[in-house]
Amino acid sequence: MTNPTDIPILKSKVIKDEAYDKNYKEMLSMISTLNDRLSKATEQGDEKAIKQHLKRGQLLVRDRIDLLLDEDTPFLELCPLAGWNQKDMTLGGSIVAGIGLVCGVECLITGNVPTLFGGSSNEISVAKGARIAAIAKENNLPFIQLIQTGGAKLDQQSKVFHPGGGQFRMLAQRTKLNLPTCSVVFGSSTAGGAYTPALSDYIIMVKNQAQVFLGGPPLVQMAIGEKVDAESLGGGDMHSRKSGVSDQLALDEYDAIKKAREFIGRLNWQKKGKIPVTHLLPKIEEPLYDIDELLGIVSTNIRIPFDANEVITRIVDGSKFMVFKPLYGPNIITGWAYIHGFQVGIIANNNVIFMQEANKATQFIRLCNMMNVPLLFLQNTTGFMVGKEYEEKGIIKAGAHFVNAVSNSQVPAITIMMGASYGAGNYAMCGRAYNPRFLFSWPNSKCSVMGPDQLIGVMDIIMREAADRVGKPVNEKLVAERNKVLRSIVENESDVYWTSSRLLDDGIIDPRMTRVILGFCLSIVYNEKVEGGNLAGASRM
Incomplete structure (x- = not known):
């Protein structure tokens, strides 16, 4: 990847229909709220x-x-x-x-x-x-x-x-x-x-x-x-x-x-990292597609999925993206691109993580460490797949390999929460606990152990099974009241302003500023040497 002109161009498939218009209006409203609160923060x-x-x-x-x-x-x-x-x-x-x-x-x-x-x-x-x-x-x-x-x-x-x-x-x-x-x-x-x-x-x-x-x-x-x-x-x-x-x-x-x-x-300050030659080109290619379109592409309802390819094509130089394993584990997109002339390895979610996705991401992280290339995580996942079939196939082992790779990766990582960030998916996709150099959230994003519907459902099943074991009837009114309180707590604590207030990100950003902020952050990380490392750790084959 020495010549950015050789990288394939991603083609957008966006249709500006009723759903696009609805997303756009709702996201604009969220950004208006964000701007009001950021303005208050300048007081x-x-x-x-x-x-x-x-x-x-x-x-x-x-x-x-x-x-x-x-x-x-x-x-x-x-x-x-x-x-x-x-x-x-x-x-x-x-x-x-x-x-x-x-x-x-x-x-x-x-x-x-x-x-x-x-x-x-x-x-x-x-x-x-x-x-x-x-x-x-x-x-x-x-x-x-x-x-x-x-x-x-x-x-x-x-x-x-x-x-x-x-x-x-x-x-x-x-x-x-x-x-x-x-x-x-x-x-x-x-x-x-x-x-x-x-x-x-x-x-x-x-x-x-x-x-x-x-x-x-x-x-x-x-x-x-x-x-x-x-x-x-x-x-x-x-x-x-x-x-x-x-x-x-x-x-x-x-x-x-x-x-x-x-x-x-007078410091005579020099960056320790070797600035990529591509960053020094006379002209950095802008994306072929308008980043403003992200507002119509991304759903404000995190239960409605969107194609992460459409995000990538609007933030990378020339909308060019060299995909890694395009036919394997499609719910995670991996590949290389340039942002403001800086090469990055991108890992992006298209919802739930299966074994193939975990295996692909693990291998890709190792390759980026071998190549000394920073990583960009674009989070939108409900977490790892569950169920008897997947447990038998070893989803825990695959997830552990993924988490191990993120934990031991030595190249700088930047994380953008652009939708759901639930459960171990948050960990594998380099959430706050995994020390990305920078982590920013979009105003529609949510982060918690699981969604409120799932959490309430799990608690409801556990409570009913416990009552059944001792032969006691279920007080439906009490259950409904408890579920209402629990839902309120989960929805509040997964809200992006709740998490940002507690420094679980480095700021909430307008999606349209993502490319600019990433370019600045990539320049910043090169103040230190960008070097990969050995990802060896606990392994279960």
Whole structure:
């Protein structure tokens, strides 16, 4: 696969009929809801807090990020809906996080939202921070932290303190790995938060604005009886002249951002991964089919299947796809393509997974590891086939081989949940527990151990069999009430906003943005070497 022009072109078979129009309208409605919620996630506190912040001459966090980024370049925001609809959590965890270009270098950027509860951290802030740190480490990314925080939200101290220490461990490990971290301190960074800049490789503090100390003036007075003002205790000027905590003293916020850009620009940063020659071609071929058509192709009802080939042909370069084992195990599509010039091995579901599908996917993962090619998983499956016939044929063994291959695969993986993601199908198709480099969901997707109808049906059978064994009658009214409650729980917890709120994905995306996001993510993974490995593991023949 050295020449993309030699790859066969996939032909679309889409018919724009009544079902297509229905899907399109329903998906547009879902995307409208998504956009409304993403817009809410960009809010930075109430009007009073914002006015006070601006009155002090300080920039809002999203303006700080905009100034930091190279002009007219993308910013891939991550986990924006973390904490959605969770009690006592701030939407996004009071942190803006994402990947963008700074002086041409792909950097992981985080910024506290100081106008939202003072930028203080809650339980979801810590969980989001851990996920962001993992992305930065796995993808070998420089890390820029824009700091202004009141520390832990005290009414959640037990939920922040214990896991929050992992942030400091992560920063220390980054230094050992020669992964640079730059902290820009715009305001207060107190107590444990003082270690966030202190454990960074480069610290910039804003004059007469930044303050870093283990204990603020009230605590110092209470602990040792010393009266001292905040600036003398931990201001940028003091840390730049006396303690040496600060490496650069910025005159104002604009100067601080300029100094951060200068630091990144002087890193002489080089990607460890060898960029494919095809990515450097003068022109990347666009798909032959309009990606907008995905809205009519994909059903919002996950019980109605759709052909994953129609998705592939709208996201890959030139709609070209070299299919692997096209006549074997048709419910899983495997093959190679290019996305923005990056070669990928694609594994996509056409619903339930049988033995042939599992065997084919296992072999394909091994081949991609042999070829050092990243994997793209397009999930839409109700899981593995069940029943006496399939158990006798060894569906468990085939599934175990598939899961083993995903578990031991060494090439980077990116997962898109584009429909159902149920049971062990989620595992085999590289769900969150299998550490894909990135995982994004479409707004119609659902993820749980099984669908609500199946789960309620299973529980109903178990309950009736238990009653029959002891000779007791079934209270049908009680059963109906229990099933109603259970259905509500399952439907709620499999909803894409519930899972995204709990960081089971890296964001919910408009399907029409899939190709763009994949191209950016593939560029990001090449910051680290892309090398396959031996998939040997437990095997049952």
